[in-house]
Amino acid sequence: MKNTFCLFFIIYLFFTFTSCEENGIFFPTPTITKGTFEVIIDGQLYSTQEASFVRDGNNIFINAIKPNTNEIFTLKVDNFDVGNFSFQGTNTVASFIENNPVSANVWSTSNQTSSRGTIVFTDIDLINNTVSGTFNFIGNNISTGSSRAFTQGTFVNIPQSITSISDDNFSAKVDGIEYQEESLFTNLVTVGSKELILINANKSLSETISINLESDIDVGEYDFGSFISQTYPTGQYNVGSAIYLADGKIRITSHNKIARLISGTFQFDASPATSSTPNFSITEGSFNVSY
Known part of the structure; x- marks a missing residue:
């Protein structure tokens, strides 16, 4: 089946695909670039360049991973554009997965009925296929009932994943x-x-x-x-x-x-x-x- 797009967990696909035209807009072949993704977790800086995004129409998933710790962020926004969006419900969701050898903890805003944070897109570059912005959220762990704050989040020049997903x-x-x-x-x-x-x-x-x-x-x-x-x-x-x-x-x-x-x-x-x-x-x- 075709993907409506793509997580969680996650996250980013690296391979080349040809340029295409969608709704009359020409999207050039993406180039391999590195952006930065940073956020403060419990007073500690989480920082990685292993980040990218995939989009299907106006919907976007931003994915970031620290390979040495296998800690994964996913930020999902429907109908995204330059501007401010609230993390709540199922359309705009932030999640963080903390893996260890025997278990995984997930803190997420999914299905929350009130705002648990925001994401702001400050730049969407359709020529170089990159996005930039800021975010913060409070994620809930449904297994433990605990909450965790993720503050001062930034993503700068995050590249579009360069794999075509239509045939996956x-x-x-x-x-x-x-x-x-x-x-x-x-x-x-x-x-x-x-x-x-x-x-x-x-x-x-x-x-x-x-x-x-x-x-x-x-x-x-x-x-x-x-x-x-x-x-x-x-x-x-x-x-x-x-x-x-x-x-x-x-x-x-x-x-x-x-x-x-x-x-x-x-x-x-x-x-x-x-x-x-x-x-x-x-x-x-x-x-x-x-x-």
Whole structure:
């Protein structure tokens, strides 16, 4: 299926696509650039250049990750333009994911009935395909009931992801029910000593199927490994702030390492890190993505 765009978790896709014309407006081929994404968390500066955005029409997702800590921000705004937008409801949402080897904490403004912060777009450059602005928000952790403040946030010259997303697709079933993802992110990042392809299919900002593959993976069948021991590939199913790890198999059916195109199928049981008893069954999984 075609993506209406793309998270959570996440986040940014790096590959080249040709120029196109949309609604009479010409968008040139993006160039590989680096912006800056910064925010204060508990008095500490979070700063990264691993940030980009993807948009579908007038909707935008800005994604930022610190590869060494795997901390991820996603800022989603519908019908964005230069100006001020409030984080509340499901159309304008901020989220922060803090991963560790056995769990993941998520602080988000999703489904809040009153404003939990703002995002301001100060510059939208359709020639160089970059966006800049500021943001702040208070995110809630639905698992722990805690709140966290993210202040003095800035994003400067964040580039558009340079992968065409129109032909990417992802499908799966969760306990026999079709998983209808609203957004699909693929990204090539370095985590520790590994260069990884990250695939994140988001049904919402609180429900995600994630697959992590080594960038040089060959065609073949593999058992899902462990994020804790960094044995790849790995798979996860995230619901709210809970993370369920994959025990199953993935088959890579094609991988063009030059064009950065990869396809495959998968199935796994999803269990908490502290238990071997599955909570969910992920079946009939397939993907065909660029990264």
